Amino acid sequence: MDIRRRNFLQASAVLSFAVMTGVLTLEEAHAAQAQWNKELFDATDNEGVFKALGAGSPEKSDKVKLVAPDIAENGAVVPIALKTDLENVTMMAFLIPENPNTMTGMFNIPEGTEPDIATRVKMAKTSDIFGLVKAGDKYYLAQKEVKVTLGGCGG
Amino acid sequence: MATRPMRIRAKESDGVVDVKVLMAHVMETGQRKDQDGKVVPAWHITNVMAKCNDKEVFSAQWGPAISRDPYLAFSFKGAKKGDKVEITWIDTKKETRTDTAEIK
Amino acid sequence: MLRQLKKKLPGAIAFLLIASATGSGSAIAQSADSTQEGIDDYRQMLSDGGNPGDLLVDTGKELWQEKKGPKNVSLQACDLGLGPGVVKGAYAQMPRFFKDADKVMDVETRILYCMETVQGINPKDITPTVFSKSGEISTDWEAIVAYVASESAGIAMAAPQNHEAEKAAYERGQKIFFHRSGPYDFSCATCHGAADKRIRLQNLPDLLNAKDAQQAYTTWPGYRVSQGVVRTMQWRLQDCFRQQRLPKLKFASQASIDLLTFLAVKAKEGKMAAPGIKR
Amino acid sequence: MKKLHYAMVMASLSLAGAHSFAQPLTGTSDQDVMTVLKESFSPVGDVKLDRLEQSPEQKACSDMAATGQAIPKEVMEKLLKQAMASIKSPADKQFLGDWKAGEKVAQSGVGLQFSDKPGVASGGNCYACHQMTKSEIAFGNIGPSLLHYGKNRGNTAQMLEYTWNKIYNSHAYTACSTMPRFGSAGILTEQQIKDVMALLFDPASPVNKE
Numbered sequence: 001m002d003i004r005r006r007n008f009l010q011a012s013a014v015l016s017f018a019v020m021t022g023v024l025t026l027e028e029a030h031a032a033q034a035q036w037n038k039e040l041f042d043a044t045d046n047e048g049v050f051k052a053l054g055a056g057s058p059e060k061s062d063k064v065k066l067v068a069p070d071i072a073e074n075g076a077v078v079p080i081a082l083k084t085d086l087e088n089v090t091m092m093a094f095l096i097p098e099n100p101n102t103m104t105g106m107f108n109i110p111e112g113t114e115p116d117i118a119t120r121v122k123m124a125k126t127s128d129i130f131g132l133v134k135a136g137d138k139y140y141l142a143q144k145e146v147k148v149t150l151g152g153c154g155g
Numbered sequence: 156m157a158t159r160p161m162r163i164r165a166k167e168s169d170g171v172v173d174v175k176v177l178m179a180h181v182m183e184t185g186q187r188k189d190q191d192g193k194v195v196p197a198w199h200i201t202n203v204m205a206k207c208n209d210k211e212v213f214s215a216q217w218g219p220a221i222s223r224d225p226y227l228a229f230s231f232k233g234a235k236k237g238d239k240v241e242i243t244w245i246d247t248k249k250e251t252r253t254d255t256a257e258i259k
Numbered sequence: 260m261l262r263q264l265k266k267k268l269p270g271a272i273a274f275l276l277i278a279s280a281t282g283s284g285s286a287i288a289q290s291a292d293s294t295q296e297g298i299d300d301y302r303q304m305l306s307d308g309g310n311p312g313d314l315l316v317d318t319g320k321e322l323w324q325e326k327k328g329p330k331n332v333s334l335q336a337c338d339l340g341l342g343p344g345v346v347k348g349a350y351a352q353m354p355r356f357f358k359d360a361d362k363v364m365d366v367e368t369r370i371l372y373c374m375e376t377v378q379g380i381n382p383k384d385i386t387p388t389v390f391s392k393s394g395e396i397s398t399d400w401e402a403i404v405a406y407v408a409s410e411s412a413g414i415a416m417a418a419p420q421n422h423e424a425e426k427a428a429y430e431r432g433q434k435i436f437f438h439r440s441g442p443y444d445f446s447c448a449t450c451h452g453a454a455d456k457r458i459r460l461q462n463l464p465d466l467l468n469a470k471d472a473q474q475a476y477t478t479w480p481g482y483r484v485s486q487g488v489v490r491t492m493q494w495r496l497q498d499c500f501r502q503q504r505l506p507k508l509k510f511a512s513q514a515s516i517d518l519l520t521f522l523a524v525k526a527k528e529g530k531m532a533a534p535g536i537k538r
Numbered sequence: 539m540k541k542l543h544y545a546m547v548m549a550s551l552s553l554a555g556a557h558s559f560a561q562p563l564t565g566t567s568d569q570d571v572m573t574v575l576k577e578s579f580s581p582v583g584d585v586k587l588d589r590l591e592q593s594p595e596q597k598a599c600s601d602m603a604a605t606g607q608a609i610p611k612e613v614m615e616k617l618l619k620q621a622m623a624s625i626k627s628p629a630d631k632q633f634l635g636d637w638k639a640g641e642k643v644a645q646s647g648v649g650l651q652f653s654d655k656p657g658v659a660s661g662g663n664c665y666a667c668h669q670m671t672k673s674e675i676a677f678g679n680i681g682p683s684l685l686h687y688g689k690n691r692g693n694t695a696q697m698l699e700y701t702w703n704k705i706y707n708s709h710a711y712t713a714c715s716t717m718p719r720f721g722s723a724g725i726l727t728e729q730q731i732k733d734v735m736a737l738l739f740d741p742a743s744p745v746n747k748e
Contacts, residue, residue: 029245032202032214041218069304071297071675073460073538077222077484079304096220100186104220107229113212114171118228120308122184122220147297149676151459151485151538153450153502154647154663155654159314179314181396181487195394223487224311294675361561424562434571437604439596441589442650442725443718448603450680458666458678504650505589506579513559514578 043102046130049095050139052103058132058139061086066131066142072123075148081118082142086135089115098127123148163256165240172258173230174205174213176242184219200225200244207234207241207258234258298460305484305536312405312482312489312534315397319406322399328378337373339366339407350411351531354520356422363428365519367404367493368511386510390494397488404491405480408533415530416477418523425520432521435514436466445503447518461538466525473529476522481535489534492519582652595620599714614713621709624722625702628732633698635732637743643730644670644737650725660725662705662734667717670737671744680716688739689746701738705731 040052050058067081082092092115093106104121115133123129123146131142159179166173178200185197197219205213212231234240238258245251323334323346339349340357354365360372367389374380389400397405420426439446450458451466464475480491490498496515497508508515559577575590592600595617602609609617646661648654664670667680670687691697703710706721720726726734737743 026251029202029204029243029251030249032204033245033249036201036216040216069297069301071294071301071460073298073301074485076487077305079226079301079308081228099220100184101218101220103218105215105217107215108213110211110213110231112210112233113229113231116230118226118308120222120226120305122222147675149298149460150645150665151461151676152647153458153461154661154666155502155649155651159318162309162313164309175309177309177311177314179311179396181394183394187394189394190392224314226308226311228308356562362563422562423564427564427566430566431571431574434566434568434600434604435575437600438571438575438590438592439600439603440592442723444596444599444716444723445718446600446603449716452603453680456678456680458680459676460678463680500579501651501653504585506581506585506587507652509578509580512578513563513574517574 037106040106041101041103044100045097045102046095049093049102049132053134053139055132055134055139058141061133061140061142064131064133064140064142066129066144067118068129068144068146070145071147071149073149073151075123075125077120078123078129078146078148079118079120080129080131081116082131082133083116084133084135084140086115086133086140088136089133091132091134092117093132094119094121095130095132096121096123096127097130099124158250158252161242161252161254163240163242163254165256165258167234167236167258170232171230172207172232172234172240174228174240174242176225176227178203178225178227178242178244178252180223180225180244180246182219182221182223182225186219198247200246202245203227204243205229205240206243207231208238212240294460302536310482310534310536311487312480312536313409315402315405315482315489316409316534317406319402319404319409322403323406328374328380330377330379332378334370334373334377334403336377337370339369339373346407346410348411348414350408350533351414351416351418353418354425354428354516354523355419356424363422363424363516363520365492365511365516365523366407367400367491368516370403370407371511382511389510390490390497391486391488393486395488401480401489401491405489405534408480408531411531412533413530415528416473416523416526418520418527420524428517428520429524431514432517432519435518436521441504443504447499447503449503466522469525469527469529472522472525473527476526477529477531478533478535478537480533481537483537485538490537583656585650585652595709595713602714609713617713618710621707621713621719621722622703624719625706625710626721626728627699627702628728633702633732634736634739635729637733637736637740637745639730640733640735640737641744643726643734645674659727659730662720662726662730664734672748673744684738684745685748687745688741688743693739698735698739702731702735705734 040049043049043052063085065083072078080094089109091108094104095102096104105119107117109115126147128143128145133140162177164175180200181198183195183198187195189195199219200217203215213229236258239255240258241253241255243253326333336343340352340355341349350366354363356363371382371385374385375382388398391398391401420429436447450463454465454468456463464471466472479495480489483490493510493515496518500508576587579587579590581587598609598613643662644664647663647666648658649660665674665677667678669677669683669685707719708715708717709719718725721731737745
């Protein structure tokens with residue numbers, strides 16, 4: 001049996017177990033997906049993202065710390081993190097305007113969750129990454145350039 | 156149907172639970188062409204949800220620019236060692252997967 | 260200053276900040292050193308987050324235990340050199356001479372042999388699909404090898420040089436390592452025979468130096484970030500020869516076994532740390 | 539080792555066996571190694587098994603690297619002379635082409651691999667081993683830095699010819715150089731070499747301007 005088939009069986013098993021114990025329903029997953037903001041992910045520049053979020057023009061803040069390497073050995077995997085001292089944070093996001101779609105991912109921060117997240121993103125080329133934070137009803141930005149280099153033997 | 160188990164590490168210290176997750180997913184962008192020059196359709200995780208003690212502690216919406224085999228780290232308060240963190244994802248093909256880890 | 264920063268900051272973000280602090284501010288032209296620092300920081304961030312290759316190890320373990328082939332048995336009866344069913348530590352003691360096959364075998368050649376002899380599967384049905392192609396997910400083969408290698412994690416490399424055939428494999432492997440041919444005049448040693456060399460930004464391990472050889476050998480199989488899959492040593496050799504402008508190295512071929520014997524012996528005493536994480 | 543070699547050839551004639559060598563395999567002569575290599579590779583398209591065979595120079599260089607023993611002086615001189623004799627100056631005596639085309643050649647690492655589309659133009663892959671401009675930070679260090687090459691050396695007839703020769707067949711100056719013989723081995727065309735020359739010498743090229 002190949003990996004795909006076997007893991008499907010396994011996944012079904014996990015799911016039915018989860019549904020049985022009432023911790024998760026497929027409906028919940030689908031309901032969450034229904035919230036996926038297409039306009040937001042279709043945006044091709046920061047302005048488009050701000051518009052889709054109703055974010056106005058976010059101000060730059062040194063309280064927002066965007067952490068990314070100066071140089072990425074491979075644009076397919078760029079580790080990034082975002083953290084802030086601001087209060088009442090409800091949302092954090094990473095924007096890369098030079099990518100085909102500017103919005104990479106939006107992270108909701110419920111009460112009790114720290115405004116401190118990390119992930120890995122793809123970058124089409126050397127460019128700026130923006131970290132966006134919603135605190136209260138205002139939006140704040142941080143910015144950093146990441147150089148994407150060519151690697152390997154060349155062919 | 157290619158779902159493989161996630162790796163979830165959840166550690167509590169001083170009342171804060173640090174969660175690190177690795178998920179197995181191709182996260183196809185919809186921009187790449189295969190060897191015959193045909194565009195490979197987009198196929199990526201759109202939503203991630205995390206629960207602990209029946210409370211949502213984290214959620215995210217993702218586009219195709221999150222890296223293949225995604226990594227995610229976040230932290231939250233209000234749980235103790237031995238509690239369970241559940242992570243669920245759903246992708247553009249409506250495949251979904253849930254895995255659970257005990258807080259250590 | 261950087262150290263202080265690190266102390267003050269909690270959790271995942273601390274070491275990440277070091278990277279941004281080293282180069283934040285003006286866009287001065289990068290010197291070779293600061294480029295190298297930047298790359299080192301990038302790699303550190305990657306390895307802290309966790310290696311997606313680990314995800315494949317669990318799958319490989321299931322596959323190892325799965326009943327398969329005409330004989331409908333699992334690979335658990337496979338003898339990797341330490342007795343049937345013993346996986347722990349086996350990778351670190353290969354390639355080695357196997358009496359049943361009357362031949363020196365590296366891990367992958369041996370697993371192929373087990374699939375043939377234990378499970379009754381024709382190797383010709385396996386070899387064309389061992390390596391994942393561009394854009395695909397890792398294959399069953401890559402998962403199995405990742406699992407077997409992971410079972411030697413922390414164990415020191417000790418590929419034996421006792422049998423005459425093991426010594427001969429090493430000798431031939433050494434000659435193959437230095438064999439210059441093809442339109443580019445490349446040998447393995449062209450890129451891997453001198454200290455502190457880089458191609459583009461990739462450090463090239465000097466495989467004649469014990470420390471470099473250990474570091475390189477013990478981190479394969481490795482998750483290739485650029486390809487999103489786990490690659491094995493047989494793949495590594497085949498792809499090196501491709502870029503040497505030579506023909507295609509056959510999977511589990513004698514030359515691959517000879518070269519792997521040479522490299523494994525050079526990596527003696529290095530502690531296995533596979534799957535590693537690679538560019 | 540002759541006996542063993544014979545056994546291996548006989549074994550390789552058998553169709554069925556997955557392992558075509560007489561076992562256990564204990565031969566280690568150069569001939570044994572060549573037999574092993576030929577058995578272990580398969581041709582793909584234009585990339586045939588003859589690429590595994592060595593020229594006398596390749597053999598001498600391999601032996602030197604493996605044993606650490608220097609090549610005898612008279613052999614060395616012969617190698618240098620042969621390499622020099624293989625070099626062809628540009629037919630029109632013009633050494634310099636277009637630096638922008640040269641930059642593309644310097645960046646590209648494809649060509650002559652079995653994975654390349656047949657007929658694809660080979661690159662020079664200069665950045666794999668050399669620093670050339672300030673803007674390209676992804677450069678290797680197998681060869682020396684060529685930053686400000688023309689600016690530092692000037693473009694005298696002598697310097698142009700030396701550089702041409704070096705690219706065409708670096709072995710004319712350094713026997714067993716690791717740098718491919720871009721002209722003599724037919725990797726780059728005459729025009730491509732001119733373009734790379736322009737990248738190195740043109741005052742407007744980023745090699746000299748940055």
